[in-house]
Amino acid sequence: MEKRSIAQGYTFGDKNTSDITILLKSWEGRPEFLHCHSAILIKKSKFFADRLSLDYSTCRTNEPMSCIQVPCKVSEYDHYLKLLKLMYLSEDSLLESWDSVKSTLGVLRASIDLNCNSVTQSCIQYLEAVPWDEKEEEEVLKIIPKLGPAAVPILARIQPVNFDAAKNVFISAVRFSTCIERSFPPFTDELKTSAQEQMEYMLTQDEDAPLLTADEAVRSEVRTGLINLFTTFESELISMMQVNLKRSAEEAEKGLLQSLSDLEWMCCMLPKMEMMKDFVSCWADITDKLLSVLQNEVYILGLWEVKVKVIELVGKALDAIGYGSIVLPAPLRVQFLKTWLPYLRKMKPLLDLKSKDEFSACRLDADLCQNIEGAIVSLILALPSGDQAEIFGEWMQSAEQLSFPDLSEAFEVWCYRTKTAKRRLFVGLNEAGNHTVSL
Structure with missing residues (x-):
């Protein structure tokens, strides 16, 4: 960073040739006086160019300003200091000076504040060419609005894809x-x-x-x-x-x-x-x-992990059918249920017995079993009553079948519907004015 610019012939911090002092004053820390050269500052920064112009309308004397104060936070001090040093570098050396995204973003913020166009462009060129992590990308997105059209190269990476x-x-x-x-x-x-x-x-x-x-x-x-x-x-x-x-x-x-x-x-x-x-x-x-x-x-008595995975996929299919995500004719729903319900009844106790180890791959997840049971109940209640009766008749033939899946809720609804079906149908027909149908 202490390279001498051949074109300018000045060195940052050279007290003997300095004609201007920059006061970096942080609100939390002590002031720092830095020896600089007005020719460099005017050329590289519009902020300093404006401050060092020969417009004496607000000055009491005809002497040029000898000290300019630049307020900055303690956390920004190193970035402002680096920015002042970068103003003394040639364009080629400037691009070679960047060493990290974090540091470049800090200098870029300072460069925007002091309106240093060449440094800002060099920051953009570096940021456009290197990868960012997630946190750095968030910082880039915060800075982009301040850059205007100059941000186009950076935006190319994060703009929506067609x-x-x-x-x-x-x-x-x-x-x-x-x-x-x-x-x-x-x-x-x-x-x-x-x-x-x-x-x-x-x-x-x-x-x-x-x-x-x-x-x-x-x-x-x-x-x-x-x-x-x-x-x-x-x-x-x-x-x-x-x-x-x-x-x-x-x-x-x-x-x-x-x-x-x-x-x-x-x-x-x-x-x-x-x-x-x-x-x-x-x-x-x-x-x-x-x-x-x-x-x-x-x-x-084998393929236990395969059987667990198969039941998980059957559960996904039952969920889609039972809750109406997909619409299938009643015969297909009945066939799917009659095919897999006996298998689920048979495998659940076997897998429970096999999975004594808490971390066994053969264990059926409790939430999975609950979801399967709920989907089956929902599926059954949407079937024709005759198909429901057949399913409930088979369900209650063996005590082993009563535990999983538990169809008690669906059975209660079926009993209520069956008992009240003729009365409800008779009332509906009377209201429609049809008295000729025999129930």
Whole structure:
């Protein structure tokens, strides 16, 4: 910082050649007197140029000012001091003097206050070229309004991306995360997980607007990715029945768990795009094959982690169906419930028995069980009364089935509706003026 500017021939702090003194006066600290040169200050700072002009209209004497006071906070002192030193550097040396974003931002604030255009431009050039952390970016955003048009290079990094660009990135991420493009190099699982997390974030509705509003092209790509994931899932299920021929049981189970994890991620994405119906449809198509593997005598006492993950995904499907996120005809709702309800009844006590360890991966989360139970109750209450009667009849045939899921609430509603159904229907018909219908 003590380099001599060849063009100017002055050195900062040289008392012998100085013709002006700068008083950096902080409100909390003692005053500091700095020896400077008016020729440098006038050239590099409009603030000093105005103060050192030959306009004596407010001066009592014809002598030029010999001392200029610059108030600053203690926390800003080092930045103002560095700014004064930077005024003595050539343009090339000035750009080489920056060493951190934090320090540059401090000098930039001081430079804006003292209207030092060349230093401000050098700060902008440096900030535009280096990375910022989150806290530094917040500081940059605070300073930008003071820069006006000069801030354009910095704004290029943080300005909103147009929709087409965001869509192209999103589609590429879908293809990568769902392995649509087989030509991709073997990226690590961490990168794939990161891509999935960022895609979900782009669609999230929070205090900021979603970065991407899914149009039909995006929905089509996501639908293709979902089908691809289910195709992979089906292949993994087939591998489970061929472990002695091609893969070990551990390798096959690992592949199946990874496939289920990808589908779980899709279940976080699809509701944001109003596409959960696609998942339920694909899940229903593969259900028979999935249950044939899980209930095969070879795995009846194994694949516990897989079974937990399957129940979690069934819970997401039940939630969408039971609470009306997706609309399915009654026969499809009945079929889905009759398929999975017996399996849930059977697996819940087995998993509870298996997961004695508090941290066991085989444990079914209490909130998950409660959500599944609530979704099933809601789903049942929306079925035709005859289908409800069949479900309740099967439910009460075995005491073991009564604990999970607990259908007591739905049963009470069904009993009330059944008892009052003819009376309510009769009253409704009378009010309509139809007395010919026999009940």
